[in-house]
Amino acid sequence: MNPDSVRPAVTELRLSAFKSHRGVTLPLTPLTLLSGESGSGKSSALQAYEILARLGSGESLARAVGEVAGSPAACVPVGARPDEQGRRGFRIGCTVDGPAGPVDLDLAIQAEPELRIVGERLTGGGETLLTTALTDPTRPAVQAAWHTAGATPVTRAPLPDDRLGTSLLPLRVAGKTAGQRLVLAAAEQVVVALRSAFVCDPRPEVMRGVGTRGTGAAGDGGRGADGGGGAGRAPGARGGGRGSGSGAGRGKPVSGAGKAQGPGGTGSVGGAAVAWGARGRRTGGGEAGGWGREAGEPRDEGRLRSACDNLPTVLQRTSLECARRHAVLVAAVREACTGPVEGLRAVPRQAGGAGDGAADAPAAVGRGGSTGTQGVPGAGGAAGVRAVLDRGELGELPVEQLGDGELRFLALALVLLTGPDVLAMDPVGEVPSAHQQMTVMADGMDRCMDRRQARELVSLAVRMTERGHVRLLGTVRDPSVADGLPGVQVLHLEA
Numbered sequence: 001m002n003p004d005s006v007r008p009a010v011t012e013l014r015l016s017a018f019k020s021h022r023g024v025t026l027p028l029t030p031l032t033l034l035s036g037e038s039g040s041g042k043s044s045a046l047q048a049y050e051i052l053a054r055l056g057s058g059e060s061l062a063r064a065v066g067e068v069a070g071s072p073a074a075c076v077p078v079g080a081r082p083d084e085q086g087r088r089g090f091r092i093g094c095t096v097d098g099p100a101g102p103v104d105l106d107l108a109i110q111a112e113p114e115l116r117i118v119g120e121r122l123t124g125g126g127e128t129l130l131t132t133a134l135t136d137p138t139r140p141a142v143q144a145a146w147h148t149a150g151a152t153p154v155t156r157a158p159l160p161d162d163r164l165g166t167s168l169l170p171l172r173v174a175g176k177t178a179g180q181r182l183v184l185a186a187a188e189q190v191v192v193a194l195r196s197a198f199v200c201d202p203r204p205e206v207m208r209g210v211g212t213r214g215t216g217a218a219g220d221g222g223r224g225a226d227g228g229g230g231a232g233r234a235p236g237a238r239g240g241g242r243g244s245g246s247g248a249g250r251g252k253p254v255s256g257a258g259k260a261q262g263p264g265g266t267g268s269v270g271g272a273a274v275a276w277g278a279r280g281r282r283t284g285g286g287e288a289g290g291w292g293r294e295a296g297e298p299r300d301e302g303r304l305r306s307a308c309d310n311l312p313t314v315l316q317r318t319s320l321e322c323a324r325r326h327a328v329l330v331a332a333v334r335e336a337c338t339g340p341v342e343g344l345r346a347v348p349r350q351a352g353g354a355g356d357g358a359a360d361a362p363a364a365v366g367r368g369g370s371t372g373t374q375g376v377p378g379a380g381g382a383a384g385v386r387a388v389l390d391r392g393e394l395g396e397l398p399v400e401q402l403g404d405g406e407l408r409f410l411a412l413a414l415v416l417l418t419g420p421d422v423l424a425m426d427p428v429g430e431v432p433s434a435h436q437q438m439t440v441m442a443d444g445m446d447r448c449m450d451r452r453q454a455r456e457l458v459s460l461a462v463r464m465t466e467r468g469h470v471r472l473l474g475t476v477r478d479p480s481v482a483d484g485l486p487g488v489q490v491l492h493l494e495a
Helices: 042-056 061-069 165-172 178-195 269-277 311-321 323-336 404-416 451-465
Strands: 009-018 021-027 031-036 088-097 103-112 116-124 127-133 141-147 154-160 197-199 343-348 385-390 396-398 438-442 470-475 489-493
Touching: 009 042, 009 178, 021 031, 021 042, 021 489, 031 042, 031 451, 042 061, 042 088, 042 103, 042 165, 042 178, 042 197, 042 438, 042 470, 061 103, 088 178, 103 178, 116 141, 116 165, 116 178, 127 165, 127 178, 141 165, 141 178, 154 165, 165 178, 311 323, 311 343, 311 385, 311 404, 323 343, 323 404, 323 451, 404 438, 404 451, 451 470
Parallel strands: 031 470, 031 489, 197 438, 438 470
Antiparallel strands: 009 021, 009 088, 088 103, 103 116, 116 127, 127 141, 141 154, 343 385, 385 396
């Protein structure tokens, strides 16, 4: 037990062999910024983290890798040669600190000729809690052994080779012995920390409604406006079409997981992890930046998506829910925008009004559904509201008329000031919010921003991470924006 770390959090990212990284260990604090020249691997580090996060959330390995990197081969270290059987792969891992103390998770993933997890190791409390190994290449399974510390020191059983074994442990571990309870506590801690990641990439062109990718209506595949892996693009200009590509179609829970609490027993925190790790994010959705949504489920327009294309709708909700945080947001925007800013609010949208752009075009149908080239809902067309800045005597300015840097600043500031219940992510409902903290992942955090805007955003991040419920891992071009700010760790990567 580590009383100083109540909320599980990833405190170290290991890139043992991933893309351009070999033997790299990145310590992560509540606010960590990665900097370096182009090609130094800043984005790759965030991709490795996201793959771990998706696996921890119960996604299949193919979906986790495909959505993030595009192909398994893209993750293989540069220059890696295949062995005699033509196999190549990559290795990533992390350390999660929390109530159970530091817990290490390390994965060996075969990318070619078949994508599979060939080795997984979970260690904590001075014990090896879980190991897996590929013993029969002809079977889609690995041989797993986990700590029991009972009459039988170790329990052995097969696990699927396309899922994170750690997230499946509560399905197999009863929690009767002290060793089993240690395994469950460690697995819970890892799953909670990995699942609490939110990838944020505000895209001004999509926020304005002029992007070429759909935001992913019900039934569309993949990540929609976030554009992961090509999935989520609807054929044609209307929003009702079903997506195509990997990720289209309806997903199923894994091995019945998620239907009930696991073998840990009623009230067992380990048993509760069943629902988080194995029920997974469904693949049939297509929420931009979310992990997916089952076709037919209600679309929650009050949850901010990764591309932030529904920002006005979320702004309308958050301004009503917490006036104090909204005031902080307005103050931050005032510092980042040119000209006077007396307020920020959502107002009813008028069809054909100035600045509506493509969001008011005939193609934008079906509650802001996925469209072809014009119908991506910009500035919240789906809910009939738009966000405007109150310029005082200068009148109101629709936010879609702001510059790219100002739009990105507004979106990222809103994310830092909210929580999982406001973002397109699936919070761990079985764990009290006081024991959780969200990790915002922002690649190119200062993209399109001038130095003044970037520094103001980092300053806001400092204030929010100090409260303990939010962490931030981002990449920046100019690390000097953090100079003199307390609590900011800047890691310089070498190309």
